[in-house]
Amino acid sequence: PQKSPVDARDTNAQLTAFFRPSANLNGYLRTGYHIQDQDISYQSGNNLQKNPDLSTGFTWKLDDASSLQGNAWAQYVNFEKYNGSSCYFDAAAPAASRCPSSTAVTPAQISNNVLQYYTQYGSQRYREQGGSAIYSRNMSGAWSGLQVGADYRRLTATDLEYFYGAPTAQAAPQGNLNSTTQGQAKQVFTGLFAQTKVSPVAPLEITLSGR
Secondary structure (H helix, E strand, O other), rough: OOOOOOEEEEEEEEEEEEEEEEEEEEEEEEHHHEEEEOOOOOOOOEEEEEEEEEEEEEEEEEEOOOOEEEEEEEEEEEEEEEEEEEEEOOOOOOHHHHHHHHOHHHHHHHEEEEEEEEEEEEEEEEEEEEEEEEEEEOOOOOEEEEEEEEEEEEEEEEEEEEOOOOOOOOOOOOOOEEEEEEEEEEEEEEEEEEEEEEEEEEOEEEEEEEE
């Protein structure tokens, strides 16, 4: 009862600034914000994500043959979700059957008041930060180029969930809490890498890389 169509709205905004303080140095700074607001069939059914992010990078030309490039980024995702439901609530029925499922409702019960509630509430958080740096050098002769660098990435997440059974009191539709669960995790990645190119004879170029 009272189930409605699903609708969603996405909003995005982004701002980027480019800078060049000298002929040998240039870079950018970018910030953004994304919102996804989705209504799912019921008054209490909703998925709401808010996601700000930030990134920056630069390229520094050290001399005619070498350069240094750096990048860094971060984002944060805030996710609030409600899974909704409804029933023909019968306050005079036994507690276990006051809010029957759609398959158990009787013709007499459809004249009762419709009660909307949510069966699950979840609060999730996701964070990510990272960066990288690369040194590049062009060379003449058999060795035509060299790149070395490092990168870093850190991820963290938390998840808090509440699960509700069908309500037994009309004044407290969320009073039938069944269980809760909570989780969290963290991952960290680091890396070193190098790449070079060698041309022992004119028609042949070999790329050697490792991470």
